[in-house]
Amino acid sequence: MPAIPGQTPPTGPNWMHEIKHEGFRVLAQCDGRGVRLYTRSGNDFSNRFPLISAAIAALPAGSCLIDGEAIVTDETGLAVFELLRSWRHNHTALFCAFDVIELDGEDLR
Numbered sequence: 001m002p003a004i005p006g007q008t009p010p011t012g013p014n015w016m017h018e019i020k021h022e023g024f025r026v027l028a029q030c031d032g033r034g035v036r037l038y039t040r041s042g043n044d045f046s047n048r049f050p051l052i053s054a055a056i057a058a059l060p061a062g063s064c065l066i067d068g069e070a071i072v073t074d075e076t077g078l079a080v081f082e083l084l085r086s087w088r089h090n091h092t093a094l095f096c097a098f099d100v101i102e103l104d105g106e107d108l109r
Helices: 052-058 081-085
Strands: 024-031 034-039 065-069 094-103
Touching: 024 052, 024 094, 034 052, 052 065, 052 094
Parallel strands: none
Antiparallel strands: 024 034, 024 065, 065 094
């Protein structure tokens, strides 16, 4: 779900919050055909982000679908979108996982 701006975050026991990273939203899929990293527009960025692809492939699962964000951080650990857009840092991109949607054929939604 895309983030929506607000003046202050909601409070109370029925609310959860997550950090807004500066990156590309990605669905990471792994199955018998290999790893694919799909953007919102349906582009496969598996080759663009080899570190993320290798990490997903190394998971101890027969199949999975994970929602997350590909980011590149600066020397302080802060996600910087311009570093990700430049293509020079693609080999260092990290994956911040938000949700496991499917695991070993079981739909977890």
